[in-house]
Amino acid sequence: MTEQVVFYTNPMSRGRIVHWLLDEIGVPYETRIISFEKGEHKAPAFLAINPMGKLPAIVHRGAVVTETAAICMYLADEFPAAGLAPKIGDPQRGVYLRWFFFGAATFEPAIIDKMLARPPVERKSALSYGSYEDAVKTLETAVTPGPWILGDRFSAVDVYVGSQVHFGFMTKSLEPTPALQKYADRCSSRPALQKLLQGAR
Numbered sequence: 001m002t003e004q005v006v007f008y009t010n011p012m013s014r015g016r017i018v019h020w021l022l023d024e025i026g027v028p029y030e031t032r033i034i035s036f037e038k039g040e041h042k043a044p045a046f047l048a049i050n051p052m053g054k055l056p057a058i059v060h061r062g063a064v065v066t067e068t069a070a071i072c073m074y075l076a077d078e079f080p081a082a083g084l085a086p087k088i089g090d091p092q093r094g095v096y097l098r099w100f101f102f103g104a105a106t107f108e109p110a111i112i113d114k115m116l117a118r119p120p121v122e123r124k125s126a127l128s129y130g131s132y133e134d135a136v137k138t139l140e141t142a143v144t145p146g147p148w149i150l151g152d153r154f155s156a157v158d159v160y161v162g163s164q165v166h167f168g169f170m171t172k173s174l175e176p177t178p179a180l181q182k183y184a185d186r187c188s189s190r191p192a193l194q195k196l197l198q199g200a201r
């Protein structure tokens with residue numbers, strides 16, 4: 001059982017979010033690149049780690065963690081010295097959890113459906129995000145006035161939600177409104193993200 005985090009990723013995946021977070025935390029970790037081209041993500045060796053055959057994944061102290069939001073939350077809690085997660089009992093913990101889950105369960109499906117130009121459904125109330133417009137408007141309230149989702153405090157939830165905003169801009173599934181653009185720019189000013197953008201891995 002190793003104390004070092006083993007990080008399974010591909011540069012063209014949500015693994016970039018975990019990569020940014022690991023570099024914010026600043027502990028050593030071992031990266032294992034899984035090739036999509038070679039189909040390594042659907043090969044038995046990786047399916048034994050994540051039966052979904054999807055990246056990213058981490059293994060830490062013998063436990064597998066998948067799902068990008070869960071990995072980010074796990075790492076921020078496991079390495080408290082980085083100060084990237086409010087502790088249980090801190091009133092900001094609820095705000096932090098709220099926007100992590102909003103990012104994963106509400107905002108991400110909204111922008112992915114937009115990116116894929118999926119036809120509208122009749123029963124919007126059955127969708128986790130209701131309407132794309134409501135999801136985007138609500139996200140704007142999370143990053144305004146800022147600078148971060150927890151106000152003056154940068155945290156792991158900014159890594160997660162900020163990455164989704166960047167992804168939305170890149171795929172043109174999200175309009176760079178002034179509030180979102182300013183937030184994305186603040187995220188881009190983080191040295192750990194700059195390092196990642198300069199030398200993709």
Ligand SMILES: N[C@@H](CCC(=O)N[C@@H](CS)C(=O)NCC(=O)O)C(=O)O
Nearest residue numbers: 012013014053054055056067068069
């Ligand atoms: N819910 C998962 C989604 C993971 C995911 O869809 N990963 C993509 C790359 S971003 C993947 O591995 N796709 C390969 C495939 O499904 O074949 C998470 O948030 O980590």
